[in-house]
Amino acid sequence: KAGVTQTPRYLIKTRGQQVTLSCSPISGHRSVSWYQQTPGQGLQFLFEYFSETQRNKGNFPGRFSGRQFSNSRSEMNVSTLELGDSALYLCASSLVGGPNTEAFFGQGTRLTVV
């Protein structure tokens, strides 16, 4: 079956702009989590959605937001982009989320803010 698909793979934006990233989970998976990966901070949890509801949230400013649709596809949005937002954004899907659940990651979206 198809894996987790993230679009676009690469993105270059200017400071102050906003961006929307998309994630299509594995068919049947209802939990989608988003992570930001940078060389200095590693993988940091942004938020998790389950059945269209945000179930967990990391310590990121309100400029970072997300949503999940009825087909479990998810989007994340970053408004008023800053240079420090340059990172690899990863999406992971799992059947129901939670402890001990296997999460499957997409290839990520590489965002560069100039």
Add this chain to the structure above:
Amino acid sequence: TQLLEQSPQFLSIQEGENLTVYCNSSSVFSSLQWYRQEPGEGPVLLVTVVTGGEVKKLKRLTFQFGDARKDSSLHITAAQPGDTGLYLCAATSQGGSEKLVFGKGTKLTVNP
């Protein structure tokens, strides 16, 4: 905030050598996972350990969860160039939020 400290941060070895990487924390975890991430790809789950003292083997990889469920190690025997990648440990807290917390990883390079 639970912190997962991974060591070493970087490791470069020759093909055929053995190595061990570590994942430590002061917090107790209900489970711990190891992932490998290759350049340009997302992390791929290698193993989940749940019970304190548990040892799991995956071909040349041996994973151990500490008795107190605060630490873990990954041992690779006879490393091969295909083992090159970023090894990440991740854990969910005991009785807390269900979100995964990741260590910063160990970047392993196996030279032919």
